[in-house]
Amino acid sequence: MQGAIFPGQAQWAETDAEERHRLMDAKVTIKEIARYAGVGTTTVSRVLNNHPYVSDEKRRRVEQAIAALHYRPSQTARHLRGGSSGLLGFLTDDVATTPYAVDIIRGAQDVAWAHHMVLLVADTGGNSRFAEAAVDVFRERAVEGIVYAAMYHRPVRLPAGLDGLPTVLANCFLEDRSAPSVVPDEVYGGYHATKAALDAGHRRIGFINLWEETEGVTPPFPAIYGRLRGYQQALEDHGQAYEDALVRFSNQTPRENYRHTRELMALPAPPTAIFCGNDKVAMNCFSALAELGLDVPGDVAVIGYDNIAHIAEGLLPQLTTMQLPHYEMGKWAVQYLIENQGRTMEPVQMALPCPLVARESV
Amino acid sequence: MQGAIFPGQAQWAETDAEERHRLMDAKVTIKEIARYAGVGTTTVSRVLNNHPYVSDEKRRRVEQAIAALHYRPSQTARHLRGGSSGLLGFLTDDVATTPYAVDIIRGAQDVAWAHHMVLLVADTGGNSRFAEAAVDVFRERAVEGIVYAAMYHRPVRLPAGLDGLPTVLANCFLEDRSAPSVVPDEVYGGYHATKAALDAGHRRIGFINLWEETEGVTPPFPAIYGRLRGYQQALEDHGQAYEDALVRFSNQTPRENYRHTRELMALPAPPTAIFCGNDKVAMNCFSALAELGLDVPGDVAVIGYDNIAHIAEGLLPQLTTMQLPHYEMGKWAVQYLIENQGRTMEPVQMALPCPLVARESV
DNA sequence: GCTGTTTATGGTAACGTTGCCAGATTCTTG
DNA sequence: CAAGAATCTGGCAACGTTACCATAAACAGC
Known part of the structure; x- marks a missing residue:
């Protein structure tokens, strides 16, 4: 040179x-x-x-x-000498389900980084044997804590071998609430989605809620029950009567979502706004309304849930929807882990709000 | 006991x-x-x-x-004693852009794990100062190699401080090709998407290609040029003449995608199949066709690109599209890193095929 | 029964770092 | 100016592990 x-x-x-x-x-x-x-x-x-x-x-x-x-x-020598490992384990059951759940990792990473810590990530692919192996490896590397993240909000069981390792759950929780967790506030989300429609002047608001069964049993998914409660609460607060006919449960296949929209609009007094359990439902809802020659939001307003950018921003008109606090959950989990280093952690059950993302469909 | x-x-x-x-x-x-x-x-x-x-x-x-x-x-003591650190750095510029790009991480992780190595991930958020800090941290922790992943296929510049650290690029490449890289084979994808339409009997095949400009300049995105070449090649191989009017370039806003579809269908001899630059384009294409009262795939076949499950599986009818080999790129990158440990790496430029995912839209 | 190999075992140094201690110098202060 | 405090400075041990060396016993072959 x-x-x-x-x-x-x-x-x-x-x-x-x-x-x-x-x-x-x-x-x-x-x-x-x-x-x-x-x-x-x-x-x-x-x-x-x-x-x-x-x-x-x-x-x-x-x-x-x-x-x-x-x-x-050499961080290795420092650690051996008695310093901290500066390592945090990030364990997840299945990253692929909800694409933007990666934001949990980003949130976790940003906080970790600010504290000079680094994230060791392992995706178990839902395999519990693998999960235990991962915990083992994390232990050998002396991680100072673990974030266990699920990719949709649900109860989980922790892999064996975590005893004594500070663990925070993100986007999931233990049935017995014995470990700290941070999840989306589904009631809040359901409430504010409904309120957005009410505030726009709508009085008959349809709700295509999610539904899922495994072997005839519906797991206690907070998304289902929480959003419904929020929906009901919002109606009540605005003096609107709750009507069973306006609430439907979809197993989330495109055809079902489509059918529910059609049936909702075939009601004697059809809704003027539809709150969809997620953005995919909203997408199929759009199709059905388009085929009926109905304009969104002119004739019918639509509100989604999840704010999956590819869908919400890609639709015509762009979708008004509820944001899941993935990034914030990641942040909170690591924050809590770091704040309580050394101490024994209170099993706090944190719920973070799902804010409305207003676009064009209301 | x-x-x-x-x-x-x-x-x-x-x-x-x-x-x-x-x-x-x-x-x-x-x-x-x-x-x-x-x-x-x-x-x-x-x-x-x-x-x-x-x-x-x-x-x-x-x-x-x-x-x-x-x-x-204690892995720490083992490493200090002279063993390997068993650590691989995974550096990415921005995970959020394409959701399923997380599969790169999964692929990388699966191979790493099989070799008893663990992934240290850092998302730079596109900030190059942060990227350099991350490289520093990776060095302090003695990672044995680095995978640098971009979230859409494009040329990149590596952060400073990587000298001497074995680095493989995934879903991106250096302009001067001085480091090994693994990317999707866009020509292959364009070719087989077009071939799928041809094989289904279509002769006039529209192509709504992607387009992007920053300050009047179009970066050399392989997605744009490669797929076009594949499209042309497939036509030629099937004795079909290439026609400029059938090829359009969209800046990917929903309205533009919509407009291009309408204009394509307004042609004197409209296409009977449309190859879309990605699944979002296809989604808007569906809307435009629905409004024209055209049936997919009855009247017009549609092929997407990216296989974003939420869109491709959520549309009605479900979308036939091209799969980006995210998982495979992650695997390949780590595999190559591990195979060439110690040795100096040849700057191999690997292109992995984008297979067709046949659903209902053709 | 004598040599030479194979098997079994534990002591010790070293990896790179930092806390503790001890020694040396300078600065206070009555 | 003597005694104590504050400021510098480097040697050494220890963190947990494994490679190397040394020692000892058992076993083989002639």
Whole structure:
């Protein structure tokens, strides 16, 4: 790069720098810094950790040596010596289900990073044997805590082997509430979605709620029951009577979502607004309304849930929907973990609001 | 657990076990195992690492001690001693853009895990200062390699400070191709999408390609040019003439996507199939066709790209689309990293096929 | 029965770092 | 100016692990 006196020299200097680089980048230790700067290792350590009692002269020399040799302290040695590992485990059952659930990771990471900690992530793919193996690995690496995240809001069971490891659940919870958790406030979401329709002047508000059965049993999904309660509460607060006919439960296949919309609109007194259990339902709802020649939001307002950007921003008109606090849950989980380091954690059950994202469909 | 001679002893043993557990889970070392089993630390180490020259008797005693004290070797100490860190860095510019890009992480993780390695992930949020800080942290933790992933296929520039660290790019590449990379084969995707329409008997095939400009300049996105080339090639192979009027470029806003569909269908000889640059385009294309009273796939076939499950499976009819090999890219990147440990890596430029996912829209 | 190999075992150093201690120098203060 | 405090400084041990070395016993072959 720099000007060279003559070719041979330039070439030599270049390979030398390269060689040195290769050798050094591998392992520059505090000892070499000490030797290079002509001080003891302790002094170097003191400079690194901003301890007092180092003369300006030596501090300068050490800093220079560090820069010259591209020294980086070994986190491994620090940890072994007695420091913290600075590692947090992020365990998730299945990332793929809800795409924007990645935001949980981002939220967790941002807080961790601010505390000079790093995230070790493992996706178990729903395999509990794998989950236990992951916990084992986390333990071997001395993580200081674990965030267990589910990709949709539901009760979970923790993998074995977590005893004694501070664990916070995000977007899920234990049936017995014995561990701290942070989840979306579904009642709040249902309430404000309905309120948005009411505030826009709508009085008959349909609700295509979610529904799911495994072997005839409906798991206690808060999304289903919470949003319904919020819906009812909002109606009540606005003096509107609750009407069974306006509430439907869809197993979320496109055809079912479509059918429920059609049946809702075939009512003697059809709704002028439809609150959909999620954005996919809203998408199919749009199709059905379009086929009926109805305009959104002119004839019927539609509100979704989840704020899946690809759908909500991609639809025509763009979808007004409820935001799941994924990012915030990730943040909260790690925050709580870090705040309570050392202490035993209270099993706080935190619910974060799902704010309305107003677009064009109301 | 074992039978007790008299109650007092049992009780003592119990609390003792609990107490011991609390204290030990914190840190059981190889030394304590050795003392408990009445052997030397070396012997314990030999058992742990399946080395020969340990009598069955002592091996049994050591294994028992390990189980009794819930011992786990410290990866930190192993690493310091000279072992590998077993850490891989996963650096990404922005996870949020394409939701299913998380599959890159899953793919990377699965391979890493199979090699007893763990993924350290950092999302830079597109901030290059943060990216460099992340590289620094990765270095301090002695990661053995880095996967740099972009969330849509494009040229990138690596953060500073990666010199000497084996790096593989996933879903992105360097302009000068100086580092190995793995990306989707866009030409292949464009070719097979078009071929699917041709094979279904279609002869006039519209193409709503993607387009993007920043300050009047279109970055060299392979998605745009590659798919177009594939489209052209497929037509040629089937003896169909390429027609400029059938190819459009959309900046991907819902309204533009809609407009392009309408204009395509307003042609003197409108297409009987439309290949969309991605699933969002296809979604808007569906709306436009529905409004025209056209049936999919009866009147017009539609093919998407990306296979965003929420859209592709949520539409009516379900969308036939091209799968981006996210999971496979993650796998390939880590595989390549691990295979070439120690060696200097050839800057292989790998392109993985985008297979057709046949659903109902063709 | 003597050499040479195979098997079994534990002690010790080293990995890179920092806390503790001890020694040396300078600065206060009565 | 003597005694104590504050400021510098480096040596050494220890964190938990494994490679290397040394020692010892058992076993083979002639």
